[in-house]
Structure formats: structure tokens, C-alpha cells
Amino acid sequence: MDDAYIKIDHVVKRFGGTVAVDDANLSIARGEFFSLLGPSGCGKTTLLRMTAGFEFPSDGEIYIDGLPVTDVPPNKRPTNMVFQSYAIFPHLNVFDNIAYGLRKERLPRAELDRRVNEALEMIKLGGFGKRGATQLSGGQRQRVALARALVRRPKVLLLDEPLGALDKRLRESMQIELRALQKSVGITFVFVTHDQEEALSMSDRIAVMSAGKVLQIASPRTLYEAPNCREVADFIGTMNFFDGRIVSVSADGTAIDAGPVGTLRANASDGAPPAGSDVIVAVRPEKITLFAEAPRGGNTIKGTVAANAYLGERSHLNVQVEGCKEPVSVAAQNADRLKTAHANGETVYLNWPADAMVILPRE
């Protein structure tokens, strides 16, 4: 993508001897809601802080709207940030917090009032202007931080785990609000989170990071349904893995020898590695159907129920398969009201269609 609005070009960040960000390459489009997702310490916050100008890359370039900003200090960048701690100025009231970044624009008083009040309305805190910063709840502080950044009409809004400090209910409603807000203001959002559900539900695209490296950049659906490596597959949702070796690749499909679970058949795929390659076969719990008798078609393996958790709309089962160390995780929709649950120790057949599997490289 050469029309990238934000371009992270071979960016490396070293702190002393440790590499925090290792050769990151990202292209973020204008108006996109882009998330950096990964466990803590994976380098996502460092990458965000380099985009904001609080850290400078050891190597590589960062471009925003076509201009290199790699060495530009934060006060001269067209970005604004919502901090994890919100960083609301405790000695100022809500109005002055939001107006803080407008001082330089030397707006006439009426115009300043209008812009700040507009921002207050946007975050549904109209009339809160005189409120002291220390009298706000967590959710309100989060909104004020958002308004303070957006009132400057930045080209890019950077958000560092902004929902992390909120309780679950508030977080879920803020996710929807934040997404709607982003669509209405049309500003490019770069959002850092370690919460995969949050990233999946809000983002246009997600970059999954681990140990300083960007592993995959894709839409939420692609990340979930077609991860490109075991780490991504494991980090997003639950995944069952079987070690195997490609036996044959033909127009009819790919055959994989998966040791104790027998031969598995996947659809023909132009991405499949050649025969003889070591691979990992991955299948999501909800793609698997349980049967009492061995069904025809697809891939079937036999196992015994080791655990069964009833969760209302679905049940989670662990099925032990002979020769496998880890039990296979199965998510079954409880579509039939009257069906009885599978008892522990019961023999079951796990079945999934050929196109339900993902074939991943094995190192």
C-alpha cells in the first residue's frame, strides 16, 4: 500500500541490549481503525510511543500523511494521544483540560468556548466544564482525555489501552461508543490493546505482535479464520493443534498424516506446502461437531469426554484422544433444548469438514 496514511518503515527500537521493536513494517490507511494487539512486553506500546514522538526509533522511518516524522518532537506532530492513565491535569477543571491544547491557536474567547463545549457534548459531559478533574469517575476521565485529544482535530489519534482501567460493563459500552465516534469523526485511530476480543470487535485491521515482531496484519475475520502461524492462532481465541506431515497435495485436496489421529484431509489449497513438509493442523473448537456414532464424510477422530462445562447457549467439552497429550477442545451450540449432555467417559466421534482446518508451518 503506497497510499498509506501512516507508514512504519523497517522500524527498530533498542533499549540498551534488548530489542523492543524488531523491524516493524506497517501501512495504515486514512480513516482506518487499526489495532496493535499482543501480550504485555510485545513492543506494541513502544511502537505507539514512537508514532507519538515520545520515543525515537533506533532504525527505520515513520511517515504520517507522506511526511517523515521520525525525528519530530511530539508537540510538532499531527497526532494526539489518549494515555493509559488518562493523564488528566489534576490542577485544572474539565473545561481547561480540554482547552489545554488550543492555547496555541489563539482562538477568540467565543470560538474557544464553542469548540470546548462541542467536545463536551460529543463525550456526553455537557455542563461538566467547571467540574474539578479530581472529582471525575474513571469513565468520565477517559472521555475527557478523548475530548482533549480530539478537540485539536489531529490527523491521527493514538490510544494506549484506554479501556484497561474500566470495569467490564463500562468497557463494553465504551468499545461501541469509541467505534461509533471514530466513524463519525473520520480520524485514523491507532489503538493498543492486549485484549483480543476488544481488538476483534472494534478494528478494521489488527497487527498481532509478539516479542517485538509483527506476526500478522489482517482483518479480524482473517486473523481468526486464517492465522498465518501457530502463535497468532494460539493468541486469538482457542485453537486445537495437531502435528502432522503433508502426504500428498493434489487438485482433490491435501492429505496430512497426523500420527495418532490418523490421516486428515484438507481442501486443495495453493498455499499448502509440498509433500513431506512438517506442518501443524489447526482447527477451532466451534468447527467440530460431536457424534455418538462415526459419521460419514469430513475428518473424524474418536475420543472420550474428559470434561463438560454447560454455558447456556453453548457447552465447552474437553475430549481426550488416544495418543494426544492435550485434550481436544470442542464448543457445541446447545440448539436442541431436550438433548442430554455428554457424560464424562462417554465415547464420542469428533467430525469437521475439510475446509475447517488451517495448515500452519512447523519450525
Added chain:
Amino acid sequence: MAKRRGANGGRGLLLYAIFYLAFLYVPVLFLPLFSFNDSAFIAFPLTGFTTKWYAQLFADSAVRQALANSLKVGAAAALISTMLGIPAAKALTRYRVPGGGAVLAFVNIPLFVPEIVLGISLLILLNVAEIPLSLMTVVLGHIVFCIPFAITVLMSRMDGFDTSLEEASLDLGETPWMTFWRVTFPLALPGIVSSLLLTFMVSFDDFLVAYFLAGTDTTLPIYIWGSLRFPAQLPKVLALGALILVVSTILVVVAEWIRSLGVEQGRRPMVGA
């Protein structure tokens, strides 16, 4: 049994506390007591109430001159040592300075060097440098041991300061210089005021270093020292001492109160990882 022993222990502690406080404060209380006594001799029984020593004190132009000198020196020493202390305290609390602990220990050395040693060494230094003694040299000497006080007070205020507040200011388009004035300074202000008051008191109280470095000028403690040779002056000195005692106490209490004001302001909030 255990309970009784506990009660005895409590009574012992109470006695200890009473003696402790008496030992600390009774000698000091003699000052105001005798300053209102209608007799030139410091002895019991008290002979009557008078405020004439205070009247004499305020009428004495030498006292007024010494007081003015002490105020000037104190104000200058407080201002300069606090201004020097701000960047030092900021660096030591905000950044991981290589050898920061050693630097802090080094800065604190003047607190532990006997003042007489400090006074003599400064005197030798000024002599070698051929700088004439004056109130200016007293200010110089006072700055040396006011800086540790300033840094300690300022650091206690700046420790745990949420650095993302300054980052937020930069992010919102302010320069580092304006960020200092719009965020760092207002949040550190209680610490700065507290440091000013404390360093002023430390300078105002000092006798030894001033005695070495003042030349022909006189600060208040030097004036008091000089007056002690004349028995007739003694009641007046008692009145002066009583006044200094009251003002010092008020200043120190105010300094502590200001430092604790809104101590939560600007602290890094607890955020779940």
C-alpha cells in the same frame, strides 16, 4: 496477667513521653517566660510582668539592622538554593540518573560536615580567591547547606509524579518550556513554597557559618552572640529569642502543611496492568 503487664507498659511509655517532651521543650519555654519578667536578672522568683524588654528591642537600631541583614540573606539563600534544587530534584526523581544514589549522598554531605569545619573551609576558600567578606559571602555559604534541604523537600513532592502528565502536555502541542510552567510548576508549587520556607529558616537560624563569613556585617544570630557579653542586654536578647522561636515554629508548621497540601495531586494513578 498479660493485660496488667500491658497496662504497666503503657504507663511506662506515657511517663517516658512526658519526660521526653519536658526535656525537649521546658528549656525553650524559659525564653518567653523571662522575656516578660520585670527584672534584669534571670532568676526565680519572677518579679512582675512587663513588656519593656520588647519595647527596648524594637527601639534598638542595631537590632533592626541585624534583622534586615538576616532577612536579606535568608531570602537570597532560600530563593537561590530552591531554584538550584528544582532541576536536581526533578532529575533525581524522574530519570534513572546513572549513579543517582551517589549524587544524592554527595549533595547531602554538607548536612553532616560540622558547621565549624564548613565555615573554616569556606573562609579559607574565600581568602585564597581574595573575595572580600560581606553578606554576599554569607549567602554563598548558606546556599551550600540549604541545597540539601531544598532537594530533600522537593524530591518528596516530586516522587511518584505521573510523567504522562508532562507527556500529555507535549502531545497537546506545548513546548518543553511551557510544559514546565503549565504543568510541572503548578503541581510542584507546594513543594517549592515549602522548600523556600524551610531553607529561609535554616539560613536565618545559622550562626557559625555566618560568623566566619560575615566580615563586619551582622546577622541576627551574630548580634545575639555579641550581646551576651553585656548583662544589661540579656533581657532584650531573651525577648528577641522568644520572637524568633514563635516565628520559626509558625514557618515550619506552615511549610509542612503546604507540602502535604493535595499530596495526591499529580500522583501516578493506580492502573491495572
